[in-house]
Amino acid sequence: MSKEEKLNDDLIFTCPDCGKHRLECCEDGAYSSEVIGIDEEGDFDYGEIDASGIVVRFQCLECGFILTRKFEGCGEYDITNVEEVIKWIKENCEQPESYIGHRGTDDNADS
Ligand SMILES: [Zn+2]
Secondary structure: OHHHHOOOOOOOOOOOOOOOEEEEEEEEEOOOOEEEEOOOOOOEEEEEOOOOOOEEEEEOOOOOOOOEEEEEOOEEOOOOOHHHHHHHHHOOOOOOOOOOOOOOOOOOOOO
């Protein structure tokens, strides 16, 4: 399947702290990988797969803001599950009306 087609379904992460759009998946041990595509159905694309498979948190790649969820009576915990990430993004990140094509595949814009 082509990447261009897939992009249509992608959600955009926007960091509430720094406003950037890069999400990182941190895993047990020294592993982490950038999440480059977030499908509403929970199909994530990762930049590099060298992970342990045990997710410990999702965070902003730029500033380290950690995605958390609060439950009444249960305090706050770090989100580790893709469905929670999708919920979080829908609740916390505005999706532009026409975000199709917004995400580029090259990274030479800011570095
Ligand atoms: Zn940030």
